Amino acid sequence: MKLTxxxxxxxxxxxxxxxxxxxxxxxxxxxxxxxxxxRVVQLSPLAFTAGATLLKDAATKSVIAGRNSTLPxxxxxxxxxxxxxxxxxxxxxxxxxxxxxxxxxxxxxxLRDAQGMLNAASRxxxxxxxxxxxxxxxxxxxxxxxVVRALRILVEAVK
Numbered sequence: 159m160k161l162t163x164x165x166x167x168x169x170x171x172x173x174x175x176x177x178x179x180x181x182x183x184x185x186x187x188x189x190x191x192x193x194x195x196x197r198v199v200q201l202s203p204l205a206f207t208a209g210a211t212l213l214k215d216a217a218t219k220s221v222i223a224g225r226n227s228t229l230p231x232x233x234x235x236x237x238x239x240x241x242x243x244x245x246x247x248x249x250x251x252x253x254x255x256x257x258x259x260x261x262x263x264x265x266x267x268x269l270r271d272a273q274g275m276l277n278a279a280s281r282x283x284x285x286x287x288x289x290x291x292x293x294x295x296x297x298x299x300x301x302x303x304x305v306v307r308a309l310r311i312l313v314e315a316v317k
Contacts, residue, residue, distance in 0.1 A: 165222050167256020168195055168248040169213065177203035178245070180213060182263045184256065195248075198260050198298075205266040208275035212262055212283050214242055216255040254287025257294045261285075264297045265310050274315040281313040 162168055168183045179202065183195035201209065243249075251259060262282045266275050282290065296305045310316045 162195075162248045162250045165195075165248075165250030165256075166253045167251040167260065169216070169251065169259060170248050171206075171213075171243045171245045173245050174203065177206070178243070179203050179206045180243070180263075182256075182260050183248070184260060199263040199267055201263050201266065204270070204272055205263070205275050208272055209259075209262055209266070209279040209282075210243065212259060212279040213249075215283055216251050216259050217243065217249040220250065220255040221252040222250045253291065257287055257290035258282045258285055261290050261293050261297065261309065264294075265306065265313060265315055269310075269315060271316070274310075274317075278310070278313040278315040 166185045169180045170183070171178060171180050173179075179200060181200045182198045184198045185193060186196050188194045188196065206213070259282070262278055265278050269275060293305075293309055297309070307316075
């Protein structure tokens with residue numbers, strides 16, 4: 159059974175004009191009250207490259223992915239990370255990994271510093287899922303940029 163329908167978060171790798179990128183989705187009710195995956199944010203190609211290890215971990219270590227990984231076992235254990243994350247299928251994530259990836263995507267939106275993005279990806283790989291969920295709630299419910307700025311400083315995405 160495909161567990162993407164049950165996943166609270168997912169991401170899809172796509173190829174754009176400037177390279178590979180990923181779109182992060184979160185399950186929420188739509189206007190008609192149906193439970194659907196809805197787009198949260200799209201990673202830039204630079205953020206995708208910097209966060210490739212975070213995305214690979216989310217695709218392979220998530221509780222949902224562990225039961226029904228879209229990556230073959232041989233690719234989970236070896237091979238290039240960029241080769242593993244192929245365009246097409248949705249990669250389901252549990253709440254912990256989904257919140258981490260969504261926070262990473264929101265924090266790196268608009269940034270151009272690759273080292274800062276690498277720092278952020280590293281911090282979110284090690285982050286607690288509950289703290290990431292708390293930050294994600296703040297990021298999505300706050301109209302100001304203060305929360306984004308604070309989280310960028312905490313994960314060392316900016317100086």
